[in-house]
Amino acid sequence: MPNPPSFPVEIRTSFKPGIPWPDNNGVHINAHGGGVIFHAGFYYWYGESKYPGRDEKERADAGTHCYRSTDLMNWTDMGIVMPMDENDPQSETAVGSICERPKVLFNPSTKKFVMIFKLYPESTGYLIGYVGVATADVPEGPFTYQHRFNGGGLGHGTGDFLFVIDAQGAAWHMGVRKPDKVFVAARMRPDFLMPETDYVPVEGIERHTEAPALIPADGGYYLIGSGSTGWDPNVARAFFSKHLTGPYRQLPCPCEGVNPHNNLGPEKTFGGQSSFVIPVEGKPGAFIAMFDLWTPRIASNGGYVWLPVEIKDGAPKIRWRTEWDLSVFDRSSAA
Numbered sequence: 001m002p003n004p005p006s007f008p009v010e011i012r013t014s015f016k017p018g019i020p021w022p023d024n025n026g027v028h029i030n031a032h033g034g035g036v037i038f039h040a041g042f043y044y045w046y047g048e049s050k051y052p053g054r055d056e057k058e059r060a061d062a063g064t065h066c067y068r069s070t071d072l073m074n075w076t077d078m079g080i081v082m083p084m085d086e087n088d089p090q091s092e093t094a095v096g097s098i099c100e101r102p103k104v105l106f107n108p109s110t111k112k113f114v115m116i117f118k119l120y121p122e123s124t125g126y127l128i129g130y131v132g133v134a135t136a137d138v139p140e141g142p143f144t145y146q147h148r149f150n151g152g153g154l155g156h157g158t159g160d161f162l163f164v165i166d167a168q169g170a171a172w173h174m175g176v177r178k179p180d181k182v183f184v185a186a187r188m189r190p191d192f193l194m195p196e197t198d199y200v201p202v203e204g205i206e207r208h209t210e211a212p213a214l215i216p217a218d219g220g221y222y223l224i225g226s227g228s229t230g231w232d233p234n235v236a237r238a239f240f241s242k243h244l245t246g247p248y249r250q251l252p253c254p255c256e257g258v259n260p261h262n263n264l265g266p267e268k269t270f271g272g273q274s275s276f277v278i279p280v281e282g283k284p285g286a287f288i289a290m291f292d293l294w295t296p297r298i299a300s301n302g303g304y305v306w307l308p309v310e311i312k313d314g315a316p317k318i319r320w321r322t323e324w325d326l327s328v329f330d331r332s333s334a335a
């Protein structure tokens, strides 16, 4: 059952982090832990769709929701493009499984859109983290579930992850390994559907780093993430490496300022947790950091904080803004 419309339908001309974000139907966007791709003139935002009103503990995950936009501010609901299986309780994607943090890449060889997501069977909760894989011929889906794999190398799988393409065009799955919380990386097969190498630890990324998001800049990679405190916010982490798989060097917390809607600042990442960094199309060096404001008691109400990333003196800065638009990137820096 979709969320009922609650907000006026209006054209947005700015980002207003931390307050409800209505879609084209006046319904708060339901795409948590998400990521964004750009394809053929459109941005696509994929995220966790939560059954309206449910607690995270009550089989809240409905699958992956997709929204489409040309300007990153106004989003059209494209529906749930990879639903959980509501009919077969034996299915690997049965309702009750945890389905989190979907990320999509386009594979230029197979011409498939490949989505991977955290997929935890209901029977074992957060103990064993599989990676679910689904594919589609077009970005608006539908995505067809293919299989799952147990990444990480220790048999307990992985948690939050990056699904990214390196400078040579190879895709990588990099995430926090269970149960030791070491950040590990494996190169994916050329079809992006399975890892083809063993997982190796990524040097320099602090243990327990969750919610990773990548910023390719300054001839290398900035990686931002969070600590590991469940749904509760903590202080954001930042790292830099010349090479995707490390070694990384730790940088200061990237956040600055206070979210006036909850009075939380850098010590709690404005009340949020990172999910992705969007490269703005046509604006080289312009990046938007996406954070989730989790509300686990009513998961569908979870909010979003999107802020411009400024890279200054070899470190990312993400400064709170109550309202902003893409013109910040036309100035000499996002300051």
Ligand code: DGJ
Residues within 6 Å of the ligand: 033, 100, 101, 160, 210, 211, 229, 230, 231, 273
């Ligand atoms: C933190 C992770 O980043 C989220 O995706 C989610 O798995 C929560 N933990 C669950 O506590």
